[in-house]
Amino acid sequence: MEDCGENCHVSTGGRSIIFGKYEMGRMLGQGTFAKVYYAKDIVTSESVAVKVIKKDQVRKEGLMDQITREISVMRLVRHPNVVELKEVMATKTKIFFVMEYVTGGELFAKVLKGRLKEDVARKYFQQLISAVDFCHSRGVSHRDLKPENLLLDENENLKVSDFGLSSLPEHLRNDGLLHTQCGTPAYVAPEVIRRKGYDGAKADIWSCGVILYVLLAGFLPFQDENLMHMYRKIFKAEYKYPPWFSADARRLISKILVVDPACRITIPAIMRSPWFLKGYQRPLAFSVKETDECGPETDLCQLTKSSKSSPRFYNAFEFISSMSSGFDLSNMFESKQKPGSLFTTRCPASTILNKLESVAKKLNFKVFNSKQNDYKVKMQGMSEGRKGKLSMTVEVFEVAPEVAVVEFSKSAGDTLEYKKFCEEDVRPALKDIVWKWQGEDNSCN
Template structure:
C-alpha cells in the first residue's frame, strides 16, 4: 500500500476491488477496530453532470432503513468537495455465482440461497426500495456461506417516478431483466425484482441461463414471451414455482407473500430465518389497499428525502438551498403525534387548520416582521412503529420561524420526539481536510 493519508483519519485504504460507471470500490480497514470494509468512491462532478444528485440523496436516506442479515450494510457516508464515500460492509466470500460456474447446485442448497434472497428483497420492498439490478455480481457470500445482496438501491440509482408512478429507465443485465423493463414502458420495480429472482433461481438449479442466445434480439424475444425449457433434473415443485416467477405479464406474476406460502419454498426454513414477526406483514406491501383506518403516506425512496440519522445529514454536502424546515422522528402513533402538535400550537395561540389527512397548517395570530408566521406540519409513516414529522415555514420571517422551532416546538414536543435531524454532528461536516487525490 502506498503512503497516502488515512481517509478521514478513520480508514486505511487498500486495493481497488472494482470499477463502475460512476464509482470505484476499494478495500479498506477501519483503523480503530481493524474491521474490513469496502469503500465506494463517487465523483460529485460526474453525478451532478448526469443529474443524479437527488437520486443519491434519496437512496442514502432510505438505506438507513434497510438493515437486514441478507443485505450488505451501508455503514457510513462521508464527503469532500469533490467526492462522496459510501462505506459498505465488506463481504469476503466472493460472488455466489463463482460457485455456480463450477456447476449447478443441489436443490436444497439452491433453495437456501433463494430463501435468503427473497427475505432480503421482501424486506427492502416493505421499505419502499426496489433493487432493479439483481444479477450475479450483486449476490455475495459471507464467511458463513450466507447470501448478501450488495448495493441494494445504490447499484441501480433510482430514476424519478413519472406521473404514472412507474419507472421508465432500462437498467440491469439483459439476461436477468424483466420483459416490461426491456420494452421501455413504465414498470413496477418490485415486480421486476421478482422476475430477476426467478432467473437467479433457475440459474442456481440449472447452472445456465433460462433465456440465452448469441443473437441479442432473439434473446429479447424469448424474454418477452417467457420462452424457456426445464432441464430434466428439475423437480416438479421447482418447475411449478419457476412457472409462476417467470411470467411475462407482471400483473400475473407471483407475489412475494404467495412465494412464501409455496411448500417448496418453506421447506427447511428455520424460525430465525427469513420472515420474522418484527417486520411489517406482507399486507403492508406497496399498492395494496387497507380497508381499516387511513394511514399517512408511506415513506418511500421516491417520495421524501430525509437525512435525520447520524452521519447522514447531507444538506450542506450538496450545496442545495433547501427550504427552511425541521424534521424529527417519533415512535408514537400518528394520532398521538397529530394531537400533540395541535395541543402545543393552540397553547402558543396559533390557529390550527387541517390541509389534508396528515398535514396541519399552524397560523400565528400576531404580526411579525414579515406578517404573521405560518407553518405546516406533515407526518410521514416510515414503518408501523416509526414516523417522520416535517415542519416548514410557509410565510413569515425566517428568524422568527427559527425561534419558534427552538424555543417553542422542541420543548413542547420533547415527550414524543425520538431524534431531531442534525442534532448529532454529521461525519460529513467535520471532514473537509481529506486529501482529494484518492
C-alpha cells in the first residue's frame, strides 16, 4: 500500500504495520478523499477496515467539519445495526478511521438483482428502523439513508454506514430546525428540498419509507429523467404500488410517504404496525459505556487498553493532531454533563502522580488512590460548595513512550467552582510538568 505516514513501518516480510497495531492489507475501496483498506489487529487477529483520509485534501475542500462530525456521531451510535467505529488515529498528514469490517457488501447490490421477498425486506427494514430509532434517541439524524449506505455482514444483518452528512442537536438553528440541503434526491424528503427548514428525524423516516418501497418493488417510487419532474412527484407524494405489495405493506408506506412531516408516522408507530411486527426480533443487548471512569457518552473505555505495568493507552487523536497541525477535535471527546480538562506531559507516570498528590494536599484536597498500577487519583475538597464538596478524578494515559495525557473529570460539585478551581489553582500548580493544555484558551472545560 501507499506510505501511511509517520507511524507506519514495514516489518520483515514486507508487512505494513500502522501504529504498531494493525497490519494493512488490500484496498477495499477508494473515494475522492479517502481509501479504505482491509487490516488485521496484530494482537487479536480481528479483521477491521481502515479508512485513510489525507488531511490536506479535506482541508483544501473545506470538509474538515464533515470529518469531525462523522467521528463525533459514530462514537454516539453504538448499535448492532450500525457500523462500529473502533478508534481514530492520526499522523501529521493523515487520519485513520478503524472500523468494523463488514463483509456482505451493500444492500444496493441485492436490490440491483431485483425485488426482495417480503419477509427478507421486512427483516432489513426492521433492522434499519431499530438503528435509526437509536440514532434519533442520541440526537443524531443520518440525512443520507439509501441502500448504498446500508451494508450487510456475514450473517446477512444490516449495518447503517456513512454518517458524513449526519447532524447533531448543535446543528439546529434558532428555529429548532435544520437548513442544510443534503442527501440523495430520490430518497430525500420534500421538506428538505423546499429549503425552509426541516426536522432531521422526520426526514430520515421519509427516506426509510422510500427504502422499504425499493426493497419490495425493485425500483424507486419517485423517478424521472428530469430532476425537476421527479421533485414535483416527491412534493405531491405521487407514486403507484406494484400489484404484489401486500395490503399491510401499502398501508404502512402510505403513512410514511406523507408530504406534511407533522402528519408523517413516527418510528414508535411504525414499530407497532402489523406489517412491521411480523417476526420482529429486538436487537441483541447492547450498551454505550457510561461509567465514572469514562464519562457519559465519551466511551473512552472503548478506546483504551489496560496494562499492569504502564498507564492505559489513550487514543488521544485530538492531541496528536492538534499539536502537529492545528486540527483540534477536543470538543467531541468531552462530556457536556461532566466537564473535563486534558494536558500532555513528557514526565513519567510516577512523577505525574506524585505531583498530583502533592498539589492536592497543598490545595486542601483529600486524595484517594485507586488500585495499584491503575494510574488514577481521586480528589475531594474539604469544604462544602454550592452543590456539596467538589470532587474529581485524575487519570494518566500513555500516548507514546515519552508522552502522556492527564485527564481531569469532575465527578461531583458545582461546575463553575470546578472551572475556577482548575483555572486559578490547578493550572499554576502544575505548570512545571505540563507540556501543553488542550485547546487554545485557559478554560477548564
